[in-house]
Amino acid sequence: MSSQCPTLRAAILVVSTTAAKDPSTDAAQATLRSVFEQDGGNQWMVAETQIVSDDSAEIQRQITLWTEPVDAGKDVINLVVTTGGTGFAVADRTPEAVSPLLHKQAPGLVHGMLSASLAITPFAMMSRPVAGVRHNTVIITLPGSPKGAKENLQAVIKTLPHACLQAAGANSRTLHSGGVKKLEQEAGLGSQGQAQAQAHTHAHTHTHSHHHDHGHNCHRHTHSHGHSHGHNHGNLVRLTSENPKSNDPSLGPSRRHRSSPYPMLSVDDALSLIAKCIPSPTTTTAKVTPDLVGKVLAQDVYATAPVPAFRASIVDGYAVVVPPSGHLRGVYPVVSTSHATSSSNLSPLKEGQIARITTGAPLPPGANSVVMVEDTVLITTTKTTHQTTGQEIEEESSVEILSDDIVKPGANIREIGSDIPLNTLLLPSNTLLSPASIGLLSSIGTQSITIYSPPTISILSTGDEIVDPSLPRELSLGEVRDCNRPTLLSAISQLGFTPLDIGIVSDKTNHLETTLRKALRQSDIVLTTGGVSMGEFDLLKPTIERSLGGMIHFGRVNMKPGKPTTFATVPVKNNDGTKTEKVIFGLPGNPASALVTFYLFVLPALHQLAGITPVGLPKVPVVLGHDFPLDKSRPEYHRAVVTVSKDGRLLATSTGEQRSSKVGSMEGANALLCMPAGPEALKKGERVEALLVGELRSDLA
Structure with a gap:
């Protein structure tokens, strides 16, 4: 077969908490590589290696990633071999983790490994290997000791190419043409070859486990120490049950659970588990547009320019140069005009001159105050041509300032950076962007920002x-x-x-x-x-x-x-x-x-x-508008309508029948009342907490 078989891709999974913490302690990986190189007939390439802790979830996660179906033309992992966790120690859970993943069992491979091992030592019966096929990949579990792993793999490696080709979808009729003798010859086997393989193979199961349990933690890490040579050392206690807990549909309805095997969690514990297991939010760069309303800022935003960027008038009136005395009453010539428009050629203003100015327009150089138009009277005009229409118009030529009060420099002026100083924190990270946020960002010319990617x-x-x-x-x-x-x-x-x-x-x-x-x-x-x-x-x-x-x-x-x-x-x-x-x-x-x-x-x-905080529905205290029956055994989330009463209280009334199949019980509801379990009803006027799912309503009656 070696002359006909394409190169097969193998993956090695080392199951050892010790090696996961310190990869230098692992010797099994190098040993298994040597078996593929020396005994694999030039048919194998070790394409993937990984080390995981003695944890069912981690084992299953890695194997699942390696064995997921791949698109045509992409490289498939033909064989996954695990090493470690096949003994009797409390933390040895590799067979229990692998078995549920298998779509087809391969008891013949297990028998081959055990038979070869039992020819050397009766303690081989203490090993618990499993083997089979998941999708297009063959999976076998080996002992944790390098010697035991080597000899178990040697016992079956010559038959594995045939198994892998079949699992990958090769035509069985073509593979089997020529009969079993031809297959044995191509694999370098036969009765004599098999006897020799058994003669130099023995099973030596040695597993190291490091197990730490955090109950329902997302990663379910466990902690204990055990060495297994067919027996346990120390007083070890099994801390967690193994996955899977669910029914096996292939066994038929008579073998299904009659009661749920899952523990009953409180709502708070369930929410805590969700919070631990949800991945961290990812970020993306987005252009500043109105579509960002409702998104969450992932980085602080600082003002890259002051607002306003120039000294601007905050009223319609006249820009002036305040003399040292502060007195401005009198008639002044209007020498220029400043509008709220782009302008780069404003003429400097001197004491004794004024410039007509509109709200938001830049002050002419030299001006240091603005007098409101309400405090002036037009004295004379002159004819001029309108710059836009070309029509002849009357233009102001002199204006009297009526104010008898002292005029202070800086009056009615918006100074540079008075709204937003340069380099100030404009919006902190985790801000939920609102229309006002978009306005702020636009005011300083921000083109793009970093936000949390919407899920x-x-x-x-x-x-x-x-x-x-x-x-x-x-x-x-x-x-x-x-x-x-x-x-x-x-x-x-x-x-x-x-x-x-x-x-x-x-x-x-x-x-x-x-x-x-x-x-x-x-x-x-x-x-x-x-x-x-x-x-x-x-x-x-x-x-x-x-x-x-x-x-x-x-x-x-x-x-x-x-x-x-x-x-x-x-x-x-x-x-x-x-x-x-x-x-x-x-x-x-x-x-x-x-x-x-x-x-x-x-x-x-x-x-x-x-990236939105706080998470979940807002919670408010409410007063019950009538008696509410309670469930005797379970807390209930009662669908209700909460209104703001005339005296300012939040008053809750039921939407009616609360049967879980009744979709109408949610119609009109704007709250879920957090009702405790209990034998008796809660009375009208008692207080409970409510989770708001909609807007509050006013009691207009």
Whole structure:
């Protein structure tokens, strides 16, 4: 096979918290490279290497990035080998991280590695390798010790080219032409070759783990120390359960969870997790235009020019030269005119002369004060030709100043930089740009500024029963018109963000996976509705964990409505090839639940990505306008109308029936009342907090 096989691309993933902190401690990577070079028959190129901590999310994230489907003509990773984390120590979690990612199992490769190892030592049975195929890539897990990793890889490396070619889509009929003997001959195998391979291979599992747990932290780092040679050392305690937690759809409905495996988080804890996991906002350069209103400034802006840039009159009147006495009463010749227009040839003004001047016009050189036109009387005129029309007009030739008061220098003058001095801080970073902000920037001639890049958000609805509302036909039994997507698209646009309409996705894993991948590549946040509960067709959580290699940070929230709200992060390769992590919010399918949880959880994430502070809805204290029943077990976000009463209080009244499927409960609502759980109703006149989703109204009654 070596003469026919193209060069295959391999990636090595070292799983070791110790090596992640200090790469110089890793010896396995160099050892595995030597196996590919010396035993790989010149068929391999190690194209990628990476070191990650003993953490399931980090392992899954890196493997997912390497094994995502690539466009035709681009290089695919044919083989991923991991080393480390396959023993019995508390922190050894590589098999648990890799198994959910595999689309096809490869027990034969596992058997080959274990058989070769068991020929050397019975402790090989303490190793826990897994192998299989994800998309077009073969994945195998090796022990952490360089010696054990080398001998396990040597046991299977001659068969791996054949496996990789098949996984990459090669024609099986062509590959198998000539029979098994030919395949063995081309691979340098056969019964004798296999026996020799087993004779010099033994399994030596030695894993180092460094594990630190922060509970529901976004990166879920864990901390403990363990060395495994088939047994544990020390008194170690398992701190976290392994992903995935969701149903495996391939096992059928009888094997699904009967109750949610996700812990019930409080709303505050859920919001805290979101804040930790949302990526930092990115920045971009933008031209100063009215379109920037609502965007957030990412850098301080300083005045690069004073405003005004010249001494200007703040009234219509006459520019004068105030004598030392300050007395100006008398008749003066009008020797020039200064209008609020571009001018570079103003004649100097001398004491005893005046110049007619309009508001905003520059003062002639020498002038040091302006007398208002109301304090003067026209004495004489002269005929002259209008500069624009060419018509003959009467022009002022002398004017009497009537003021008996002392005229002070600087009166009625806007000095240079009196509005905006040069180099002063004009707008600080994190300013939410308003129309006045655009005016300020324009006044100093700022052409472009640095802003936080506005996030984009993709919206999709899930469910075979969902029908696009634009279809002009009667519904069949069981069908439901999609109102969530239009509602959320409208809400996002109203808030000043850019929504992308992905449409409706059927309850099929492959369809959902493909659609989510596309949405993740083209947006910062993906927002789904439906498919997050406990039904056999609720596929969002399994798809995120098992197909996308993502991590679900919470899958239930202690609230009403919206208990099954889901928040996850997924490793993604963008269309430009850069690697990053994107966010998925899975909102409930019931209309009221979807909109309430959007305002409560998605809006703060959008604000954080956009650089807007404070994040989320504004909160105000309100007085209950009537008795409100409480849910006995869960805090409720009650849809309500808040008005400003005649005595200045904020008065809250319910929109009525609060059933989560009743979209009408949000119609007219401008607030969500934060109601505690409890056995009895809250009485009229009691105070609660309200989150404002709309403008306050006045009580005109």
